[in-house]
Amino acid sequence: MEITARAPGKIILAGEHAVVHGYAAVASSINLYTVVSLRLGSEDEDTIQLQLNDVGLDFSWPVERIKELLSHLGSPFSSTPTLCSLETVKSISTLIDDQNFPDTKVGLASGVCAFLWLYTSILGFKPATVIVTSELPVGAGLGSSAAYCVALSAALLAFSDSVNLDVSQKGWLIFKETDIELLNRWALEGEKIIHGKPSGVDNSVSTFGNMIKFKSGDMARINSNMPLRVLITNTKVGRDTKALVANVSARKSRHPNAMCSVLNAIEAISDEWSAIIQSHAVDDLAENEERLGELMEMNQGLLLSIGVSHASIETVLQTTMKYKLASKLTGAGGGGCVLTLLPTQLSGAVVDKVVEELESYGFQCFTAGIGGKGVQISFETSS
Numbered sequence: 001m002e003i004t005a006r007a008p009g010k011i012i013l014a015g016e017h018a019v020v021h022g023y024a025a026v027a028s029s030i031n032l033y034t035v036v037s038l039r040l041g042s043e044d045e046d047t048i049q050l051q052l053n054d055v056g057l058d059f060s061w062p063v064e065r066i067k068e069l070l071s072h073l074g075s076p077f078s079s080t081p082t083l084c085s086l087e088t089v090k091s092i093s094t095l096i097d098d099q100n101f102p103d104t105k106v107g108l109a110s111g112v113c114a115f116l117w118l119y120t121s122i123l124g125f126k127p128a129t130v131i132v133t134s135e136l137p138v139g140a141g142l143g144s145s146a147a148y149c150v151a152l153s154a155a156l157l158a159f160s161d162s163v164n165l166d167v168s169q170k171g172w173l174i175f176k177e178t179d180i181e182l183l184n185r186w187a188l189e190g191e192k193i194i195h196g197k198p199s200g201v202d203n204s205v206s207t208f209g210n211m212i213k214f215k216s217g218d219m220a221r222i223n224s225n226m227p228l229r230v231l232i233t234n235t236k237v238g239r240d241t242k243a244l245v246a247n248v249s250a251r252k253s254r255h256p257n258a259m260c261s262v263l264n265a266i267e268a269i270s271d272e273w274s275a276i277i278q279s280h281a282v283d284d285l286a287e288n289e290e291r292l293g294e295l296m297e298m299n300q301g302l303l304l305s306i307g308v309s310h311a312s313i314e315t316v317l318q319t320t321m322k323y324k325l326a327s328k329l330t331g332a333g334g335g336g337c338v339l340t341l342l343p344t345q346l347s348g349a350v351v352d353k354v355v356e357e358l359e360s361y362g363f364q365c366f367t368a369g370i371g372g373k374g375v376q377i378s379f380e381t382s383s
């Protein structure tokens, strides 16, 4: 039997980085998905195979070799999301080294480590083939790491003893409330391997979908009363969330008072964002859009002050500013993607001009549906 799971990426509208330190953030799912298909039993019966199509990596581990390094952990323990200890990361790294991991792709090794941890913890040592494909740019601030961990956790849990699913149902299905909490906790353990110190906002919005306000592990759903349109510009400058998050923490320990003031200011922006977007004053749409734009500019200024902007991001800001459009980076920054608010009254001709100018720098612009469903699974064989 084969199972397919899909989990959405996200945009952070306000509060990235601050959320790692316990301050509020506002995030929304987008309709770009990472898809994981899982078939139990592999062509070569005694292996666990992982195919990462977007990054051109293929792995095949003999089950016996995995058992040799990890069976002392007592897996599977699918109902108990557990931190992957440093010692276990080392054992998993040995398994990755066995596969002659290409030096040029070493940044992707933590994702493979997260796979092996989630796989063996949830399903143990059953042979299988797992294929990952994504519509999200990898490492660009749209939460590909979370979507990867959420979709993997969903596919694995669907085959575990810990969740109850009706396999006869057709189409995309959602998990029951208790099962989805378990899934989200496993995804967070995967994110910890990739990010070091994730806040949990990315995996939560990918798991539950919609727009959320997130603070210190608690999530509140936001019911948006405003149409929201943003342009996403991928600067294509590669960056790594783990390093950026660690840099912000280091700056915080060097300047605790100044950084706390900045992070508090970011939280005030997230609070105001969520109040405006939920406001029922539909007559004030243009005014509210203007206020959201101002908040985005302020949030971007504060992100610059904590050291996570980048020359490419500044180029996007300067370009959109010429058209009086507000922008901010989204996700960890340091490159990656920038959001530009597109007010309802803005003409298509202006959007086309902005996109043309941004793309002339080699950036890639696109729009995405905001606030759709979270993780889903299907028992129908993908074609």
Ligand SMILES: Nc1ncnc2c1ncn2[C@@H]1O[C@H](COP(=O)(O)OP(=O)(O)O)[C@@H](O)[C@H]1O
Binding pocket: 034, 052, 053, 054, 055, 107, 108, 109, 110, 111, 112, 132, 133, 134, 137, 138, 139, 140, 141, 142, 143, 144, 145, 146, 148, 194, 195, 239, 240, 241, 242, 331, 332
């Ligand atoms: N489709 C994918 N295939 C393989 N690895 C992936 C995929 N999506 C995410 N990853 C993992 O997530 C990492 C990128 O995560 P991160 O730096 O947090 O950026 P973001 O989450 O913003 O895309 C990659 O280095 C890789 O380990």
Ligand SMILES: C[C@@](O)(CCOP(=O)(O)O)CC(=O)O
Binding pocket: 015, 016, 017, 018, 019, 020, 140, 141, 142, 143, 144, 145, 195, 197, 198, 199, 200, 201, 202, 241, 245, 330, 331, 332, 333
């Ligand atoms: C910087 C941060 O707030 C968001 C990171 O998002 P992304 O991995 O860049 O998509 C980190 C976190 O919340 O865990």
Ligand SMILES: [Mg+2]
Binding pocket: 143, 144, 145, 146, 195, 202, 241
């Ligand atoms: Mg990430």
